[in-house]
Amino acid sequence: GNIGSQVSVLAEALGMKVLFYDAVTKLPLGNAVARKSLKDLVSDSDIITLHVPDLPSTKNMINKSILKYFKKGSILINYARGEVVDLEALRKSLVDEQLSGAAIDVFPWEPEKNGDRFESPLQELPNVILTPHIGGSTEEAQQNIGQDVSNKLYEFLEMGITIGSHTVPPLSMPRQEGAHRILHIHRNVPGVLSEINTRLSKHNINILAQYLKTNDEIGYVVLDLDNQLSTEAFELLKKVKETIKVRLLY
Structure with missing residues (x-):
């Protein structure tokens, strides 16, 4: 993934x-160098870092069965998701000095x-570092996050771009010169796009560019229209x- 690729570049630079x-x-x-399986990877590595999402397929991917293939004396780093490592199995491997x-x-x-009590099987082991989910909380990371959030808000407010959104389907498109842009968010059911186009065509409103993205619940349409007709189109789309x-963006 993207994070693993960045770690790869940094590790090689070191x-x-x-x-x-x-x-x-x-x-x-x-x-x-790619390895064909996780087993091949851990058996050849001195330090193993995990960079995976929280999915059914990744739950306890580091377990008793795979830990026995770890190179003796190796180190495991997990800054990914809590469910991907079986901590009881990891504790045993650490106590037995496999890791x-x-x-x-x-x-x-x-x-x-x-005030909530934190408990983990790895507490009090001398060869373990536990941190409270702050792997991304460096000064540099916080600055980058602030810039990224600001950029995404700006792109949505100025162009309707929704890349990174967790509610509106992700959509990216260039600015259309000489046009007005309208954003239309609707429930994702069949026939909405057809109704949009029919309403506009009946009033001789030409669409210069149109973009659509949907998820299970929401549909998101961005329309670039003749700037002389955008106000009329805006009222039609509300119906x-x-x-x-x-939203009439610009």
């Missing part, structure tokens, strides 16, 4: 030989508020059945 395994076949960056150490930032259960929100 003089490390990088091996990787990905469920999806990818071209390596730099001199990184020489581990650094864990995420856990299957984490305290929700101040479309299943409309949630219409």
